[in-house]
Amino acid sequence: MDENKIIFSSGSIGEIKEELEKIQYGNQGRINATPENVESGLAKLVLTLIELIRKLMEKQAMRRIEGDSLTEEEIENLGETLMKLENKMDELKKIFNLTDKDLNLNLGPLGDLI
Amino acid sequence: MSLIIYALIQNGQKNSSIKKCIDTFSEEIEINLKIINYKELSAVFSVEVQKVEKADKADFIKYAEIIDKISKTCTLLPMRYGSLVTSYDDLYALLDKNYSAFLESIHKINGKEEYSVKVLFSSKNQDNIINNNLGDVSLKVPNILMGTSDSKQYLLEKYKKHTIEERRNKYIEKLKLSFLDEVRKLTECVEFNKTLTSAFIIDAVVLIEKYKKEKLLEGIDNLRKMYPENNIIITGPWPPYNFVNINIQ
CATH class of the missing domain: 3.30.70 (Alpha-Beta Plaits)
Structure with missing residues (x-):
């Protein structure tokens, strides 16, 4: 951050700098596939896409709960499905040594995937 | 060459x-x-x-x-x-x-200059800040989630997180409108960048006439008074990078 360009600030300038540095140095959100690590690079991509779909399903489920459009049976099935899906994702993340942070692609000017 | x-x-x-x-x-x-x-x-x-x-x-x-x-x-x-x-x-x-x-x-x-305005959540308790600002903090649990089965307990936890996220988005929208109220007194040239970390509330650029700089600072100071709990920074003047977009032939 070019400090000469700051013309107004309020709150904690330290916290602001910290966040701006995260953006400047944050490149963990990119797929870094090389011939040596292509398997984990690909796994990261696939799991990121599955995670995106899982999150969308979760959002949709919350909308349906809010809309009160689910029966008792449907809510039990939905909860079980989402729970199993999340557990399965945790298993896969462990297998490929990935964390939640890894499953977030930076799409440059479009921002983060998730 | x-x-x-x-x-x-x-x-x-x-x-x-x-x-x-x-x-x-x-x-x-x-x-x-x-x-x-x-x-x-x-x-x-x-x-x-x-x-x-x-x-x-x-x-x-x-x-x-x-x-x-x-x-x-x-x-x-x-x-x-x-x-x-x-x-x-x-x-x-x-x-x-x-x-x-x-x-x-x-x-x-x-005769215009670009300024960058960033508003960020402070690291202090964000949920409290949002609740104090929006009021009505009670969580209304839908009847369908009442029960002790694993499925319902799981969905209830998800629902709580979802509610917090919704309130956070509501707060961001409210602050964004207050920001626009202040800035639109000076210019229609306002662009929002996609916020790059969860701490960001607003990452905007504005293009104003050079002589309106003090007015911009006043406007943002008004915003600070309305939302004193956040971190705000204005930088500039910058060349108008965000307001020229030409497809070069």
Whole structure:
């Protein structure tokens, strides 16, 4: 951050700098596939896409709960499905040594995937 | 040979002072900056004899510095980093083909400056801040989630997180509207960048007439009074990078 360009600030300038540095140095959100690590690079991509779909399903489920459009049976099935899906994702993340942070692609000017 | 183009300016006014500034600056940074004129436009560029192989951060910073320095003397159309042509003929062709678009953009930004406004959550308890601002903190659990089965307990936890996220989005929208209320008193040229970390509430750029700078600061100070719990920073003036978008032919 070019400090000469700051013309107004309020709150904690330290916290602001910290966040701006995260953006400047944050490149963990990119797929870094090389011939040596292509398997984990690909796994990261696939799991990121599955995670995106899982999150969308979760959002949709919350909308349906809010809309009160689910029966008792449907809510039990939905909860079980989402729970199993999340557990399965945790298993896969462990297998490929990935964390939640890894499953977030930076799409440059479009921002983060998730 | 490569000609690296930094900026376009409208020639005529302040020509001698711009030339003087560029000459002085050229000596400071040891890059021989040149100007060529084409009708009402002038292009500021440098000549690289060796082939430009790879860009690096230091080059990028230097490029931005040059544009910033020139922008202090006149209104300019900043070129994107990496704008280069291989001959003078190509440079003239570029100016010729895009003449109207370049000139129109310069007129649009004439006498104006860009400022960046960032509003961020402080690291203090964000949920409390949001609840205090929005009021009505009680969580209304839908009847369908009442029960002790694993499925319902799981969904209830998800629902709580979802509610917190919704309230956070509501707070961000409210703050964004307050920001727009203040800024639109000065300009319609406001762009929001996609927020890059979860701490960001607003990452915006505004284009205002130079003389409106103090009014902008007053407006943002009003915002600070309304939302004193956040971190706010304004930087600038910047060359109007975010308000010129030309598809170069």
